[in-house]
Amino acid sequence: MLRPIPLLAAGLLLGALPLLATAQTAPDTAPPAAPFQKVSELVTLPDFLPGLGTLYVDPASLPAGPFLGYDHDGKLSATIYMAPLEDLEGGSAFNDLAVGSNSVTSVDIYYNAGHPGVEKPHVHVVLYHDMAAKARLAE
């Protein structure tokens, strides 16, 4: 027979599991805490990038990221990774990257010719964190 206290603890743990599965790993509202910095303050880029939102990144994690994409209301909407093609072709891998939120409703992967911060042609991997995120980040 289980003792009451361990039983209570087990119950709490089991009850917490679904919450842990959808827990935020980054703040739901901008700005995220250091070491994340606003991309437009690190390089010459617009504050809001159509399709990606207002981006924050830990400079030490460049080029891959994660980049946290917030919508016009400051809501965390996407996590973005940027993988240079040259690095991938050279055998580099980007493993165990953090995620802004464990809730991911869809993923887009596409080519980008480069931009300040990640000049080499690269791949954008965009994890959207809710069904409406893509539309909110569109423009």
Place this chain on the structure above:
Amino acid sequence: MNRRMLITWGVALLWAAQVRPRRATAAGPLMIEMKGSLRGEKVWFVPLGLAVDPGAMIRFVNRDAGNSHTATAYHPDILDRPQRIPNGAQPWDSDLLLPDEAFEITLTVPGVYDLYCQPHEHAGMVARIVVGRPGQDPGWQGPPAEAGDLPEAALAAFPPVDDILAQGAVMPGPGEKT
């Protein structure tokens, strides 16, 4: 010559004047826009080739809402790149332009000026301006024969000088939106 023939000739002359390749004059700034596709898959200058008279003013404008661009002359004084502008011409670098920002230059020395966008040279984002005409403007200098350290994508993107002189302006291919 009757009235109908006069009208016909008039229309024909008007049409010829509109379609004849013309070089831009120095009357006002001429526009070269920096553009890109929505997700940044492609980036380009519009036009990517332009013929102008000596003394023409060129205005570069970033029309790409999601990216920053430069208009930078190929010259050893700027990032130690190969010289691809005429001897004696002043090299320039716009620095990164945010959307809707602009930068102006005036080109006086006759010849071919090749320029590029710093973050997008490897994607082939280059342009060529031809100032004056060979045999007409004293001291006119053509493009260098050597490739230097330019990436293949950039070298392949320069329109031929003859095409620029014949057309006045060379637009990007059908893959890009102008």
